[in-house]
Amino acid sequence: MSVESAAPSRSNPRRAPAKPGSQSALRQSNEQRIVQALATGGPQTQAELARQTGLSTATVSNIVRGMSRSGTVTTSPTTSSGRRALSVALNDDGSVAVGIDIGRRHLRVVLAGPDYRVLGEEAIALKAGHTAAEGLDAAAELLDRLLAEQGIPRSSVLGAGIGIPGPIDRRSGTVVQGAILPEWVGINILETFGKRLGIPVFIDNDANLGALAQVTWGPHSSVENLIFVKVGSGIGAGLILNGSLYYGNVGITGELGHMTINEHGLICRCGNRGCLETVASTSTMISLLQRTTDRPLMAPDIVRLALRGDTATLRVIDDAGLAIGRAVAHVANLINPELIVLGGSLTDLGDILLDPVRRGLLRHAVPVVGESTTVCMGSLGERAEALGGAAVVLSQPSSILG
Amino acid sequence: MSVESAAPSRSNPRRAPAKPGSQSALRQSNEQRIVQALATGGPQTQAELARQTGLSTATVSNIVRGMSRSGTVTTSPTTSSGRRALSVALNDDGSVAVGIDIGRRHLRVVLAGPDYRVLGEEAIALKAGHTAAEGLDAAAELLDRLLAEQGIPRSSVLGAGIGIPGPIDRRSGTVVQGAILPEWVGINILETFGKRLGIPVFIDNDANLGALAQVTWGPHSSVENLIFVKVGSGIGAGLILNGSLYYGNVGITGELGHMTINEHGLICRCGNRGCLETVASTSTMISLLQRTTDRPLMAPDIVRLALRGDTATLRVIDDAGLAIGRAVAHVANLINPELIVLGGSLTDLGDILLDPVRRGLLRHAVPVVGESTTVCMGSLGERAEALGGAAVVLSQPSSILG
Numbered sequence: 001m002s003v004e005s006a007a008p009s010r011s012n013p014r015r016a017p018a019k020p021g022s023q024s025a026l027r028q029s030n031e032q033r034i035v036q037a038l039a040t041g042g043p044q045t046q047a048e049l050a051r052q053t054g055l056s057t058a059t060v061s062n063i064v065r066g067m068s069r070s071g072t073v074t075t076s077p078t079t080s081s082g083r084r085a086l087s088v089a090l091n092d093d094g095s096v097a098v099g100i101d102i103g104r105r106h107l108r109v110v111l112a113g114p115d116y117r118v119l120g121e122e123a124i125a126l127k128a129g130h131t132a133a134e135g136l137d138a139a140a141e142l143l144d145r146l147l148a149e150q151g152i153p154r155s156s157v158l159g160a161g162i163g164i165p166g167p168i169d170r171r172s173g174t175v176v177q178g179a180i181l182p183e184w185v186g187i188n189i190l191e192t193f194g195k196r197l198g199i200p201v202f203i204d205n206d207a208n209l210g211a212l213a214q215v216t217w218g219p220h221s222s223v224e225n226l227i228f229v230k231v232g233s234g235i236g237a238g239l240i241l242n243g244s245l246y247y248g249n250v251g252i253t254g255e256l257g258h259m260t261i262n263e264h265g266l267i268c269r270c271g272n273r274g275c276l277e278t279v280a281s282t283s284t285m286i287s288l289l290q291r292t293t294d295r296p297l298m299a300p301d302i303v304r305l306a307l308r309g310d311t312a313t314l315r316v317i318d319d320a321g322l323a324i325g326r327a328v329a330h331v332a333n334l335i336n337p338e339l340i341v342l343g344g345s346l347t348d349l350g351d352i353l354l355d356p357v358r359r360g361l362l363r364h365a366v367p368v369v370g371e372s373t374t375v376c377m378g379s380l381g382e383r384a385e386a387l388g389g390a391a392v393v394l395s396q397p398s399s400i401l402g
Numbered sequence: 403m404s405v406e407s408a409a410p411s412r413s414n415p416r417r418a419p420a421k422p423g424s425q426s427a428l429r430q431s432n433e434q435r436i437v438q439a440l441a442t443g444g445p446q447t448q449a450e451l452a453r454q455t456g457l458s459t460a461t462v463s464n465i466v467r468g469m470s471r472s473g474t475v476t477t478s479p480t481t482s483s484g485r486r487a488l489s490v491a492l493n494d495d496g497s498v499a500v501g502i503d504i505g506r507r508h509l510r511v512v513l514a515g516p517d518y519r520v521l522g523e524e525a526i527a528l529k530a531g532h533t534a535a536e537g538l539d540a541a542a543e544l545l546d547r548l549l550a551e552q553g554i555p556r557s558s559v560l561g562a563g564i565g566i567p568g569p570i571d572r573r574s575g576t577v578v579q580g581a582i583l584p585e586w587v588g589i590n591i592l593e594t595f596g597k598r599l600g601i602p603v604f605i606d607n608d609a610n611l612g613a614l615a616q617v618t619w620g621p622h623s624s625v626e627n628l629i630f631v632k633v634g635s636g637i638g639a640g641l642i643l644n645g646s647l648y649y650g651n652v653g654i655t656g657e658l659g660h661m662t663i664n665e666h667g668l669i670c671r672c673g674n675r676g677c678l679e680t681v682a683s684t685s686t687m688i689s690l691l692q693r694t695t696d697r698p699l700m701a702p703d704i705v706r707l708a709l710r711g712d713t714a715t716l717r718v719i720d721d722a723g724l725a726i727g728r729a730v731a732h733v734a735n736l737i738n739p740e741l742i743v744l745g746g747s748l749t750d751l752g753d754i755l756l757d758p759v760r761r762g763l764l765r766h767a768v769p770v771v772g773e774s775t776t777v778c779m780g781s782l783g784e785r786a787e788a789l790g791g792a793a794v795v796l797s798q799p800s801s802i803l804g
Contacts, residue, residue, distance in 0.1 A: 054461045055458060059456040059458075225651050242643075250774050255735035255736065256736065260766050272765070333661065334641075334736065335736070337650060364674060366569070369657065
């Protein structure tokens with residue numbers, strides 16, 4: 001795999017889109033029309049596809065031929081109005097998409113069918129500070145085990161969408177400074193993973209995959225402009241704009257964790273001062289609370305203590321929530337999303353975290369924007385990123401996976 | 403005109419786009435393909451258009467018939483390979499697009515042909531605090547005069563794109579609180595202007611039109627992700643994302659002027675505290691400098707004094723520039739644009755303003771983002787917004803203007 005093969009739209013993440021108006025862009029968009037027509041309308045003849053898409057029968061037959069070669073569709077002879085015709089159907093040939101989420105301390109792998117049914121899923125712990133090679137080995141092993149358990153041959157795997165907790169420079173395919181996994185910085189992750197797993201690989205930032213999961217697997221499929229904010233050891237956002245994942249110029253978007261909240265605050269791992277992460281990440285919350293106990297605290301303890309009504313924990317969450325609210329107010333002022341979804345390891349806090357976030361939003365946003373922006377918790381919990389990874393694979397045009 | 407008729411894409415601003423995948427969306431995109439083919443390839447037969455676009459000849463002929471009825475194209479009989487055919491050409495029938503920019507103290511009207519040639523242009527002063535009716539009267543008069551001077555009949559006017567210095571709620575078509583023209587708040591501007599001018603009217607925020615001008619008339623037509631920041635009595639941004647103007651959920655985007663810079667700073671007209679506008683707008687600069695002189699200062703004085711080397715003015719600009727840089731750093735961290743263009747009344751300052759903005763950007767952005775984001779002055783000066791207005795009209799599908 002090269003960086004080239006991995007796209008900036010919901011349908012083709014981490015791959016430079018074909019130049020608008022070019023022949024290949026036209027072909028890509030025509031192919032998408034046909035896939036959509038088949039997904040909504042079921043099997044149909046080439047003539048029906050032409051009618052439904054407005055494409056010429058020559059164009060349809062040309063594209064169907066390519067999709068048939070790559071296994072995306074199956075064609076079979078039929079008759080239509082007494083004439084011989086070719087019926088086209090999307091394949092459900094037992095193929096499987098893989099989603100992999102690699103965090104600082106965890107690994108999750110999901111298997112999903114073309115109908116978006118989850119066929120297998122497992123999460124395991126990883127030791128903090130693991131190297132890219134160790135994370136990759138663990139992912140490969142877990143994938144093999146899940147496939148074996150489900151009796152799915154490796155040849156049925158379409159590809160894997162992999163979420164990484166760090167910014168990825170699309171120009172070089174490498175994780176750049178600022179990643180939660182500093183051991184991974186500088187590694188050409190697309191190449192490394194592609195070689196090791198031996199299947200088509202798509203790499204993306206974990207918050208991007210979380211955002212994609214909200215509009216694919218989550219209850220928000222009709223939302224055109226959605227911001228997914230992942231609050232964990234780091235804070236990052238994935239942006240769904242006009243219905244598609246947004247990648248910007250070099251692929252580093254949604255770096256919400258590095259918005260300056262306190263100009264003279266703590267030094268951040270990004271090299272700046274007083275970034276949102278230094279005020280509101282789970283690491284910051286833990287280091288604030290650690291002074292109150294001898295037992296080493298972890299992120300789940302924040303949730304446990306808060307639900308138990310521990311006042312120090314509630315105060316730390318309130319302060320963090322207000323800061324997150326201020327940051328998302330600036331996002332809302334700029335991007336005017338319909339919905340902001342919070343994800344990460346604190347989703348079980350519910351209103352305990354949502355309330356201060358909403359207060360911060362209303363306090364810092366332009367009134368109309370504050371009032372028209374909904375903030376809620378993600379319903380997919382810690383599964384979001386891995387599910388988003390599988391969604392990336394399932395949304396690829398057949399020419400990429402073929 | 404209703405709000406309905408005024409779209410969120412470069413080709414159809416301030417109008418809700420047809421639902422993706424719907425029949426009308428399909429027709430809209432097919433029509434755009436044909437217009438593009440004619441604009442790049444010149445007059446051609448329907449068969450050639452079908453070949454170039456991949457559309458069926460039936461679809462092409464159907465769409466061409468509609469475009470011919472609305473006057474977008476002219477068809478004429480011809481022969482191709484010895485057979486009778488229909489040649490299709492984009493019309494240049496002397497039609498004219500109008501761009502109108504209404505500011506707190508100025509009004510500018512431009513006339514442009516379908517080939518984007520400026521046919522007439524004039525700017526006049528308006529008194530501060532003018533009402534919507536007064537601004538509108540002045541615009542109507544100036545438009546009539548320019549048309550008369552150029553000998554252009556009113557019937558040749560395709561429509562007017564009008565820039566307003568305030569956020570516009572697309573749900574109601576009204577200017578909302580936070581506008582630089584408080585006298586305009588609550589007015590259904592689309593309806594009012596449409597009735598008074600008697601031509602199709604498209605209303606947009608001035609910074610949005612400034613952004614559109616950069617990628618249409620300016621030197622940045624190839625830039626896919628561009629932020630245009632207008633620095634004047636207010637500060638607002640227009641966002642070109644993935645090649646199109648971005649409108650978000652209710653149309654209120656780019657409210658950069660209301661990013662919190664100093665949490666305990668001055669009260670802003672939006673009701674918050676310490677917003678960027680309270681630190682870096684020309685009004686703020688003027689009120690800071692006014693203490694040094696008895697003569698009333700205006701925005702052009704800032705430029706004049708700075709170019710003359712006045713140290714107080716240079717300091718005020720440096721502080722404002724750093725704050726603007728901090729705000730655009732947060733935009734860049736989030737949206738990762740290729741280019742940030744500064745516009746408004748201070749563009750003649752050049753590096754005097756650009757330098758602190760760049761310093762603020764590098765100081766507050768994630769390193770890779772800061773280093774890969776270019777900041778420059780807009781080359782269209784105070785003409786940008788009106789030119790953007792004309793661009794809005796010229797980019798409408800014929801069905802809207804017809």
